[in-house]
Amino acid sequence: MQNIMFWTCATFAIFASALCISAKNPIRAVLSLIATFLATAVCWLMLEAEFLAATLVLVYVGAVMVLFLFVVMMLDIGPATLRARFTRWFPIGVALAAGLFAAIYAILRKAAGTLTAHENLLSYAAEVSNTEMLGKLVFTNYLLQFEVAGIILLVAIIAAIGLIYRGPQARKVQRIAEQVAVDPKMRVRLVDGA
């Protein structure tokens, strides 16, 4: 049962990600990436990472991919610019990807081979939920990293806003500094009454 579930979701994720990198339409790419995330979240669930699976759906599908969709829809990318996509880099990319796959798989299989003996023995404690374990770990051993992660997010917010913001464009605003700095001589001209 678990095997069938895994193969279904894994195949779905692989196909969706292949569709994502080869899609002509950016919207279609975003949607297939969402499908990839959802299928992978199911795989994470089967690996007993329930909290992270939920986070993947909430944060990635719910926030990051919506941001991607916003940007794709905001930028008016003409279809002409998207033509001629399979460039001279295509064979190099595929060859490199295949080589990387072979190399990484060989290494990881060796690493995994050393621990298949006690694979079934080690299961997370059944009476404690995944979220509780992760929370305890993050708020004790990884407290500093947790705080740094918060600062990184703050910096990202400020950087993104600072990059995009270009001041008021179409609306009228008061320039308070100029108002305060104004001199009566600039506004009032005394004329001779005679």
Next chain:
Amino acid sequence: MQNYIIFSTLLFAIGIAGLFINRKNIIILLMCLEIILLAVNTNFIIFAKAWGDIAGQAIVFFVMTVAAAESAIGLALVVLIFRDKHSISVDQLNQLNG
């Protein structure tokens, strides 16, 4: 176990291939980065389960934080590039003559 490793490695390879294929659209390049990070996170979770050590999942948590920050800033840069050049093709980013 083996199957999961095949899955994550395949995802990683697809992400790398996507970086090379898509030269016309920086947004899709950013999405390929997301695929690669997803593959890496999956690997962390696989080995966290295999070793029975939940620290791997904590690291995935932080990687996701950084990835979210990265995509937010990356998309802001994409918008800036589009404002400047009215195109988001990688081939047009040659101002530094690299």
